Amino acid sequence: MIFEQSKPLTGEVTVPGDKSISHRGIMLGAIAKGTTSITNFLKGADCLSTIACFRKMGIEIEEKGKEILVHGKGLHGLQAPDGILDAGNSGTTTRLISGILAGQNFSCELTGDASIQKRPMKRIITPLSLMGANIESIRGNDCAPLRIHGTSLKGIHYDSPVASAQVKSCILFAGMYADQKTSVTEPYLSRNHSELMLGSFGADIHTEGNTSVISPEPLLYGQEVAVPGDISSAAYFIAAALLIPSSELLIRNVGINPTRDGILRVCHKMGASIELLNKRIQCGEPVADLLVKHSPLKGTVIEGAIIPTLIDELPVIAVMAACAEGKTIIRDAQELKVKESNRLEILVHHLTAMGCDVTGTEDGMIIRGGRPLKGAVLESHLDHRIAMSFAVAGLVAEGETEILNADCVNISYPDFYRDLLQR
Numbered sequence: 001m002i003f004e005q006s007k008p009l010t011g012e013v014t015v016p017g018d019k020s021i022s023h024r025g026i027m028l029g030a031i032a033k034g035t036t037s038i039t040n041f042l043k044g045a046d047c048l049s050t051i052a053c054f055r056k057m058g059i060e061i062e063e064k065g066k067e068i069l070v071h072g073k074g075l076h077g078l079q080a081p082d083g084i085l086d087a088g089n090s091g092t093t094t095r096l097i098s099g100i101l102a103g104q105n106f107s108c109e110l111t112g113d114a115s116i117q118k119r120p121m122k123r124i125i126t127p128l129s130l131m132g133a134n135i136e137s138i139r140g141n142d143c144a145p146l147r148i149h150g151t152s153l154k155g156i157h158y159d160s161p162v163a164s165a166q167v168k169s170c171i172l173f174a175g176m177y178a179d180q181k182t183s184v185t186e187p188y189l190s191r192n193h194s195e196l197m198l199g200s201f202g203a204d205i206h207t208e209g210n211t212s213v214i215s216p217e218p219l220l221y222g223q224e225v226a227v228p229g230d231i232s233s234a235a236y237f238i239a240a241a242l243l244i245p246s247s248e249l250l251i252r253n254v255g256i257n258p259t260r261d262g263i264l265r266v267c268h269k270m271g272a273s274i275e276l277l278n279k280r281i282q283c284g285e286p287v288a289d290l291l292v293k294h295s296p297l298k299g300t301v302i303e304g305a306i307i308p309t310l311i312d313e314l315p316v317i318a319v320m321a322a323c324a325e326g327k328t329i330i331r332d333a334q335e336l337k338v339k340e341s342n343r344l345e346i347l348v349h350h351l352t353a354m355g356c357d358v359t360g361t362e363d364g365m366i367i368r369g370g371r372p373l374k375g376a377v378l379e380s381h382l383d384h385r386i387a388m389s390f391a392v393a394g395l396v397a398e399g400e401t402e403i404l405n406a407d408c409v410n411i412s413y414p415d416f417y418r419d420l421l422q423r
Ligand code: S3P
Pocket: 019, 020, 021, 091, 092, 163, 164, 165, 166, 167, 169, 190, 191, 311, 312, 335
């Protein structure tokens, strides 16, 4: 894909459904009793991997008009899959499904693409093993492929060393199959979509501070899940509208859950004009329309508790910081090294290639913003968020920016280029 400096972004855009909530709708729908109807489901490759895994375990999932219908079979209704479960590129599928698989009465193998086979799974193997699960990394490298022999589980308390919603959700899902309550404490609060959705499906789950506690053997019942637009997808439009002079863009129906809204808080600190209109609650999740106007931005410091609330947005925030006046410091973001790619390394490389003054650090980077970006040829490394972030950079840079292997955006936003270039 080739990008050039863009005219202002005006009018409206509606981004696709939230990836995290779409995954969880399928998973909880599958182990609930009765039918779950999901609207605005994200039909990106990651969520389709989750559907494929549950279909392989005997769950009927159909598309009916605008709905996805999941015909759940209850907590103990999954069947042994015939063949290996394939999570594709999806860390959420791999880690969350492992929590469910650990408590089944069958064994199976779970794997994914080359990127998934390099991502750390020890973070779920350790707590699941403490619960009595029988889970191993087949190659002994703490990565997928994983072999999981379902068994009876013990409820535990786990102090997670990482603020990761995938780790937390994996443990809470396994906790439904345990013999007593299971609790997880994380260093900072990560996204809480699992907790909210578990509650609405009927689980006994409570959160206090950074600790969530779930009771075993809940009676889950199918629900209607209306998925809000994904703030992680909205992030590219927020950034483009802020950066391109004279832009004024309305982004409709965006999830603004406080465990996900760090990008809005950082943008405000950088001097952005973003108005939250028509705030409402939809299926327990806060939602709003965002009116974003071009704004001169200034550098900021991003660290600590806010990091998990904007972890997937850091690549595009780094692009904004490159265009802002002054210094931006990003700290405590070492998790970026173990995403779909090593995002810290790639961000520093690509921003440098575009003429930005940036220094990588152990857990983040220092960006001295304000130099005009220059077009460059950039590899996506098959990472959707790298491709989309640098597409935005390409709309503000001088000259031409070429993104190689650009079609990886189908992971979370198949129509991204159409929506971005139609503005
Ligand atoms: C996700 C959690 C985050 C995020 C990922 C989706 C989820 O990962 O980066 O894109 O749906 O739970 P971590 O839990 O590894 O931080």
